[in-house]
Amino acid sequence: MPFKIGSIEFKLMSPELIKSNARVRIVNSELYDPDGYPVEGGVIDPRLGVIDPGLYCRTCKGSIGECLGHFGYLELAKPVINVLYVKIIYEILKATCAKCSRIMVEGDVAEGLPPTPSKCPYCKAEQKKIKFVKPYTFYEDNEELDPLVIRERFEKIPDEDLKKIQFNGGRPEWLILTLFPIPPVTMRPSITLETGERSExxxxxxxxxxxxxxxxxxxxxxxxxxxxxxxxxxxxxxxxxxxxxxxxxxxxxxxxxxxxxxxxxxxxxxxxxxxxxxxxxxGKRVNFSARTVIVPDPRISINEVGVPEKIAKELTIPVNVTPLNIKDVKNLIKEDKVNYVTRPDGRKIKITPENKNDILKNITDGWVIERQVEDGDISLFNRQPSLHRISIMAHKVKVMSGQAFRLNPSVCFPYNADFDGDEMNLHILQNEEARTEARMLMSVENNIVSPKFGGPVIGLELDQVSGVYMLTEKNVLMTKEEVSQLFASAGIDIELPDKETFTGKEVFSLLLPDNLNIEFENNEAKNLDSLEEKKKIDGIVVIENGVLKEGRIDKVAVGPEKGKIINKLLKILDKEKVKEFIDNCGRLGIAYLMKRGYSIGLSDFDLPKSVQKEIKEKLEESQKEANKLIEKYREGEIRILPGMTPEESLET
Ligand SMILES: [Zn+2]
Ligand SMILES: [Zn+2]
Structure with missing residues (x-):
C-alpha cells in the first residue's frame, strides 16, 4: 500500500524523545576493548547498527543495508546550549522577565520581538541588560548567565506566552541540551586502512x-x-x-x-x-558518461564527436547475443572490445585475460555483452549551461587519439563553446528506443535551424570563413590540377568539369546545388552607401542556378545566425545534404587557407587615421560634457536624481 506524504514538519527534540528514540545509554569514552571489539556503552556500541558486511545488528538483527542504525543517548552532567539556536535563545532571553518568566510583550507578535522594556509589565520587576557574546555566552549586566539559569527561566515560560510570540515546534528549554543524542554508526562508519588499522x-x-x-x-x-x-x-x-x-x-x-x-x-x-x-x-554522477576538454577539429563532420580511445574503452553499449550476431560478438571478445558479459541468470562477469577463453567457449544466445563504443555509435553531447534544447545534441562517435573531445568549430555556436579550456559531457545511450529518438530528434543535422529565430545556428567560423572568403576573391585562378589537389586535401570527393583553369568562385560553385538562386549583400557591403561602392569591393553576392557569379563569400553567407546560403539550402535540400554542404564548405575553406597561407602582424592592429580622429573627438566631447556638469554643480543648478545627493547625481 503506497502512501502519499502530505506534509513534513520539523520540530525540536524533547529530552523524552531523545531518550525514547535511543537504544543505548552511552557511558564509556573507549571505542574498542583490548581484544579489538567495540566497547558496550561506547560511541560505537554494536547496538547502534552494523557497518561491517557479514555481521548482524545487535538491536534489530538486520544486516548491512537492512538496518538503518539506532540512536543512543548521553546524559549530560550539566546542560549545554545548542549553538545552532543561539540567536533564538538570545531573542527569547531578552523578552523573558528575569523574575516571573513571562514574555514581556502585550498582544500577538508576528515578526521580531520588541526591545526589552525596563520593567516587566506583569510583575513590575526591573530588567537588566542581556548581552550575547559569540559563540555561546550570555551576560546579564556583565554577570555570566550559565545554561542552567537560562534553562530554568525558559521552563517557567507559560505555553500561552509562547503562542503569543509564535514559538512553534516544542518548548524553548529544549534549546538547552540535557540529553545528547548519539547518532547511529551507519551515518559515521569507520574505515579499515590497508594496514589493518581502523580509522574513525x-x-x-x-x-x-x-x-x-x-x-x-x-x-x-x-x-x-x-x-x-x-x-x-x-x-x-x-x-x-x-x-x-x-x-x-x-x-x-x-x-x-x-x-x-x-x-x-x-x-x-x-x-x-x-x-x-x-x-x-x-547533483548525481551519471553512468555511461564522460567529461573532458574540447578541442577543434575542422576535418570531422559537424555531426561527429572525436572521442579519445581511453574514454571509448570505458563507455559501453549492451548487446543481446542472438544466433545472428554470435560470430561478431565472439570476434569482439577476441579483440578485447567487450568489458562485461551478463549470463541469463543475471550474473555479471568482467572479462579478463584469464577468463576470456572460458567465456568464448560458454557464450550463447540469451547472454548480454557490454561492448565498447565504436565509430558511428550515437551519443549525446552537452555543454553547460544547458539553456536551450540545442545545448544537447546527438553526435556520432568517432574514436580518435588524444585526451580531449574533438568538435567541428561549426557547431560551437549552439553550444556557445570555444576552446580556451571548455569541457563538455558525453552520454552513451543504453537502449534502442533512446538511440532512435536521439538520432531522429536530436542529431545535429536536425537542429541546424534555431528554435529561437528560425535561422541557421550552425555555420562556418573563423579560419573556415577566412578560407572561403579568400577563395572567392576576384583574381583567384587555379589550374585543374591545383583544384583537384585542393579537393583531395580537403577530403571532398567531387567530379571536376573538363576545364583548363578555374576561378575561385567556380571552385566554390562546385559545392552548390544547381537549383540555388540567391542574391544578397555581404558583411562589407552593409557599411557602404552606394551600389557602385558595393560592387567595387565585390560585396553583392549573386548565385544563379548554383553558380557564384559575383560577390565574396563571408560569414553573412555561410556563418551561423545569418547564413543566407545555408538558410536557403535548408528550404531546397534535405537536411543530410545541408549538413554535407556545411562539412564540405568548412573543409574547403581550411584546405584553401592551408594552401595559400595566412598570417597577421602587429601592424594589422594599428588603428586607421579616421578611427584615431574619431576617438579623439569623442574624448574631447565627453570632457566638455563633464566640465559643463561640474560648472552646473558649482552653481547649484544640477538636476538632482531621485534618492541621491547632489554629489551622487554629479557622479552619475
Ligand atoms: Zn539495527
Ligand atoms: Zn515579570
Whole structure:
C-alpha cells in the first residue's frame, strides 16, 4: 500500500524523545576493548547498527543495508546550549522577565520581538541588560548567565506566552541540551586502512571527546571539586558539543584532527557545494558518461564527436547475443572490445585475460555483452549551461587519439563553446528506443535551424570563413590540377568539369546545388552607401542556378545566425545534404587557407587615421560634457536624481 506524504514538519527534540528514540545509554569514552571489539556503552556500541558486511545488528538483527542504525543517548552532567539556536535563545532571553518568566510583550507578535522594556509589565520587576557574546555566552549586566539559569527561566515560560510570540515546534528549554543524542554508526562508519588499522569518522572523534569530558565533569562534581575546575570542564563540554554541530563558529577555535586537519561538523557535512544537499542529492554522477576538454577539429563532420580511445574503452553499449550476431560478438571478445558479459541468470562477469577463453567457449544466445563504443555509435553531447534544447545534441562517435573531445568549430555556436579550456559531457545511450529518438530528434543535422529565430545556428567560423572568403576573391585562378589537389586535401570527393583553369568562385560553385538562386549583400557591403561602392569591393553576392557569379563569400553567407546560403539550402535540400554542404564548405575553406597561407602582424592592429580622429573627438566631447556638469554643480543648478545627493547625481 503506497502512501502519499502530505506534509513534513520539523520540530525540536524533547529530552523524552531523545531518550525514547535511543537504544543505548552511552557511558564509556573507549571505542574498542583490548581484544579489538567495540566497547558496550561506547560511541560505537554494536547496538547502534552494523557497518561491517557479514555481521548482524545487535538491536534489530538486520544486516548491512537492512538496518538503518539506532540512536543512543548521553546524559549530560550539566546542560549545554545548542549553538545552532543561539540567536533564538538570545531573542527569547531578552523578552523573558528575569523574575516571573513571562514574555514581556502585550498582544500577538508576528515578526521580531520588541526591545526589552525596563520593567516587566506583569510583575513590575526591573530588567537588566542581556548581552550575547559569540559563540555561546550570555551576560546579564556583565554577570555570566550559565545554561542552567537560562534553562530554568525558559521552563517557567507559560505555553500561552509562547503562542503569543509564535514559538512553534516544542518548548524553548529544549534549546538547552540535557540529553545528547548519539547518532547511529551507519551515518559515521569507520574505515579499515590497508594496514589493518581502523580509522574513525570525524563525528566519532568528536563524540569520544564529548563523552570523555562529560565523564570527567560528572566525576569532578561527584567528588565536590573546586568551582573553577567544574566551570572549565563545563565550558570545554560546551565547546566540544558546539563544534560537533558546527566547526566554523565565529569566536571559537577550530576543532582539529591529530594531523592538524579541521574536523567536519554536522553543518559542514550538509553545507556548501560539496555538501550533502548540493553535492549528493541535487547533483548525481551519471553512468555511461564522460567529461573532458574540447578541442577543434575542422576535418570531422559537424555531426561527429572525436572521442579519445581511453574514454571509448570505458563507455559501453549492451548487446543481446542472438544466433545472428554470435560470430561478431565472439570476434569482439577476441579483440578485447567487450568489458562485461551478463549470463541469463543475471550474473555479471568482467572479462579478463584469464577468463576470456572460458567465456568464448560458454557464450550463447540469451547472454548480454557490454561492448565498447565504436565509430558511428550515437551519443549525446552537452555543454553547460544547458539553456536551450540545442545545448544537447546527438553526435556520432568517432574514436580518435588524444585526451580531449574533438568538435567541428561549426557547431560551437549552439553550444556557445570555444576552446580556451571548455569541457563538455558525453552520454552513451543504453537502449534502442533512446538511440532512435536521439538520432531522429536530436542529431545535429536536425537542429541546424534555431528554435529561437528560425535561422541557421550552425555555420562556418573563423579560419573556415577566412578560407572561403579568400577563395572567392576576384583574381583567384587555379589550374585543374591545383583544384583537384585542393579537393583531395580537403577530403571532398567531387567530379571536376573538363576545364583548363578555374576561378575561385567556380571552385566554390562546385559545392552548390544547381537549383540555388540567391542574391544578397555581404558583411562589407552593409557599411557602404552606394551600389557602385558595393560592387567595387565585390560585396553583392549573386548565385544563379548554383553558380557564384559575383560577390565574396563571408560569414553573412555561410556563418551561423545569418547564413543566407545555408538558410536557403535548408528550404531546397534535405537536411543530410545541408549538413554535407556545411562539412564540405568548412573543409574547403581550411584546405584553401592551408594552401595559400595566412598570417597577421602587429601592424594589422594599428588603428586607421579616421578611427584615431574619431576617438579623439569623442574624448574631447565627453570632457566638455563633464566640465559643463561640474560648472552646473558649482552653481547649484544640477538636476538632482531621485534618492541621491547632489554629489551622487554629479557622479552619475
Ligand atoms: Zn539495527
Ligand atoms: Zn515579570
Amino acid at each position: 569518522d570525524d563525528l566519532t572523534h568528536k563524540l569520544v571527546d564529548i563523552v570523555r569530558i562529560n565523564q570527567s565533569l560528572k566525576e569532578n562534581i561527584d567528588i565536590g571539586a573546586p568551582e573553577f575546575i567544574i566551570r572549565d570542564l563545563w565550558e570545554l563540554l560546551q565547546y566540544h558539543i558546539s563544534t560537533y554541530f558546527d566547526n566554523e563558529l565565529t569566536g571559537a577555535p577550530l576543532a582539529r584532527h591529530r594531523s592538524g586537519r579541521p574536523l567536519k561538523g554536522i553543518v559542514q557535512r550538509l553545507k556548501a557545494k560539496e555538501g550533502r544537499l548540493r553535492g549528493n542529492l541535487l
